[in-house]
Amino acid sequence: MSRTETGSRERIVDATLVLLRRGGLAASGVNSVVAEGKAPKGSVYHYFPGGKTDIVIAALQRNRDITAASLQAHLGSSHPLARRIKAVFKDLAARMSRDGFTSSCAIGAVALDIGADETALRDACAAVMTQWIELVAECLPEFPANKRRAAAEFFISLVEGAQLAARARKTASPIANAEEAFLLYAKAVLG
């Protein structure tokens, strides 16, 4: 694939991710993707013959990779636990504040939008969340081995819930609150 072709596919996926973060599944129709990505409509069907479902899955996987890299950088560092946790929430608050709390996690938005028959999309959301949980569990070596997965599962639910609350209330307050809550939880588990 030539550099231009790769660039065009990437632009479509990036545009879809922006739209999903802002408005969920309904906001990411092919026409909106074409407009947001400044890509020819033909190229959308060239790269994604399956149409919207395929594009959305590619965007969810892009979301997965971006978030995984960020979690690895902040939570996977060698700093003490409190500092690592704070780095994740600080980054999240900064990102959400920057665009006035108008955009959040695409996995979260899609998870709450998917119909009962949209199995491929739900499976994609489930797979991303499971991968994040496994990554976070690996980044929490302070926790006893048999409590790492529960801590990671809690962490991911909390990060999703805090984003949702921050978005609804247009304030970073739920993110600061979540950071504090996770550290108190860690204190109870680690003693």
Place this chain on the structure above:
Amino acid sequence: MSRTETGSRERIVDATLVLLRRGGLAASGVNSVVAEGKAPKGSVYHYFPGGKTDIVIAALQRNRDITAASLQAHLGSSHPLARRIKAVFKDLAARMSRDGFTSSCAIGAVALDIGADETALRDACAAVMTQWIELVAECLPEFPANKRRAAAEFFISLVEGAQLAARARKTASPIANAEEAFLLYAKAVLG
């Protein structure tokens, strides 16, 4: 207003709430509401001259009232804290399991779908979340007065995040995990 008229308005609001819980903002168009609520299209505009935004706000307020009554019943009882918290999460897990994890909180779904210019909907979501936080704070008398609001804010974020994760992963596991996490948090705060 006659009993029939009240019934018709209620049916429209109930139908909208069902649709929002399942598929967010995009799923609750007037045509879908008419089909789901078996209401004449004219009656929708009769009761809600402002159209979709007005209907959605009424449905969000219905969601607020149903959840507030449930929180009050479970969390506002005179049982010990752990039993009250478990009652909330048990009820949530039962409700989500019953429909195969295909429906969740309407406030959450709308919060992640609203565009930057949909101020009335965002304000409605923010108001509901604030009211829930205040209610939960009142239901946590075990917490020191200056920590009740933070605990309530955390509780609401966690309940939203756990629903989102349960929905994405099609399992009640994130709900059981959230219950355990909240109780560990409480242990750290209350000593």
